[in-house]
Amino acid sequence: MEAGAGLCNEEAVRVLVKEGITDIQNLLSLGVPFDRKSSGLLEAGLEGGHHRRRILHAKGDATGREIVNALYEKAACQDNITFMFGTFFVDILNDAKGVCGAVVYKNGFHLLLCRSIIICTGGIGRLYTRTTNAEVSTCDGHAAALRAGARLKDMEFVQF
Known part of the structure; x- marks a missing residue:
């Protein structure tokens, strides 16, 4: 502490x-x-x-x-888990019960139906001009979560 x-x-x-x-x-x-x-x-x-x-x-x-x-x-050994590398996470879809899907982009838009999502899209470092963060650290996952109504916490902690 x-x-x-x-x-x-x-x-x-x-x-x-x-x-x-x-x-x-x-x-x-x-x-x-x-x-x-x-x-x-x-x-x-x-x-x-x-x-x-x-x-x-x-x-x-x-x-x-x-x-x-x-x-x-x-x-990767689990039949009910799908990895989508090199895919841009666009948005989370909600219905009356909560999360119902996601929109992603890879060579076109794709709709994924689901009842829960684990967002593993990396950090936000590329929002800043000077950073050593990976090119994909563009905050897109965070933005999609916000648009879907999620609350983000401690976003001021950024490792450059």
Whole structure:
């Protein structure tokens, strides 16, 4: 809480602390190669603002990539999950019950029917002139969520 300078959502921190160990065990079972000491134990690092070593890394600074790769490998085996790479997310469609579909663009517009959506469209860094963010970090997913009535939180936190 102290490292968050008073900006942390206390309930979210409670959930993270309570479920974090189980989540790490699940990621390990999926093959995430967290860095280890020579003894074989997980190597916990100390990050800015922290007083205890509790941060795990995978292949040094490639933690995010390694977690995404492991999750993708697991999800790609599921018959009810479809990945649409290189696709522009245009809009979320709603009906009286809530989400009912999405409009995407890849070589033309496509309608996808669904009852829920996980938006994984990247960040917003390309809204700024100077950034190292990927070319696809254009905030389109955030904008579609806003148009559909979603509430966004902590949008001022941008990594350049």
